Amino acid sequence: MGRAMALRFARAGMNIAIGDVNEDGMAAVVAEAKALGVEAFGVYTDVADENANFALNEAACDAFGQVNVACLNAGVTGSAGRSWSLTKQDWDWTLGILLDGVIHGVRAFVPGMVEHDDGHVVMTASIAGHVSSAYSGPYMVAKHGVVALAETLHHELRAEKSNIGVTCLCPGFVNTDIVAATRRRDPGQVGAVQDKLGEKWLDFSERALAGGIDPEIVGEQVYDAIVDNQFWLFTDQDWDHAIGEKNQQILTRKAPTLGHPSK
Ligand SMILES: NC(=O)c1ccc[n+]([C@@H]2O[C@H](COP(=O)([O-])OP(=O)(O)OC[C@H]3O[C@@H](n4cnc5c(N)ncnc54)[C@H](O)[C@@H]3O)[C@@H](O)[C@H]2O)c1
Secondary structure, three states: OHHHHHHHHHHOOOOEEEEEOOHHHHHHHHHHHHHOOOOEEEEEOOOOOHHHHHHHHHHHHHHHOOOOEEEEOOOOOOOEEOOOOOOHHHHHHHHHHHHHHHHHHHHHHHHHHHHHOOOEEEEEOOHHHOOOOOOEHHHHHHHHHHHHHHHHHHHHHHHOOOOOEEEEEEOOOEOOOHHHHHHOOOOOOOOOEOOHHHHHHHHHHHHHHHOOEOHHHHHHHHHHHHHOOOOEEEOOOOOHHHHHHHHHHHHOOOOOOOOOOOO
8 A cells, every 4th residue: 555655646746755664665666656757765664663763754854855745554464363362572563563653653754744834644544443353452452543643633733723634544455465464474473373363364354355455546545635635534435334333332332243344
């Protein structure tokens, strides 16, 4: 999805700075962006590392003067398994990338935008920020946290009558590399599947994502959401019923049932 966003922005004439831990992937996207006639570069950035986020902001400002759009999108499925089977390292690693990564990103990129009172922050949450399932606790916790932070940032910027916009991107199923990246981790390694139920969850996710939408569509949707200054960005309507049902359960004080997409 990050590639699709970067190339959509490049097609609009925007210069691109990318941070990722996948240096080959980053170099390929930089080359694609340059071929579209804009300036682009990549910096090895582990988003879980606070300083790396500040260094990426500085590199982008040195190269282009300021950051106009920050997409806090890096992600992993995280360790899969029962919440009590996962180790502290599993929890910390996943939350470090998915939640701390976004927190660091806000602290690194927003102050510069506040200074020139212009810009847009896109935070990638998930349907998992609204509806929880079993066997991927750290992912669910992180994505609920990202939704809360996006709402908080939006309220704070509105209170200051700021011109900075926020979009909370909540993808449903999108056909990307995210499950394959988890499969490439060695058994027992942090961030890998930790038990049989986690394995089942990953199998389910793999099938669901293979039938998901093309990331290119998300790139277009993100670009349009920035132009329209739209806060909520759901990539499809398949989970609307499950989200409505969950909120109804809250209002009627009923225990949650497992939400399903409507198709
Ligand atoms: N694919 C889906 O169906 C789906 C659904 C909901 C939300 N999301 C979210 O969308 C975002 C993008 O994921 P995707 O599906 O495009 O997956 P992807 O695996 O194709 O892309 C994720 C990118 O993040 C990078 N990354 C991983 N760890 C990193 C780290 N520590 N620091 C910097 N970069 C790191 C990877 O190298 C990769 O380039 C993630 O936040 C994910 O949770 C995905």
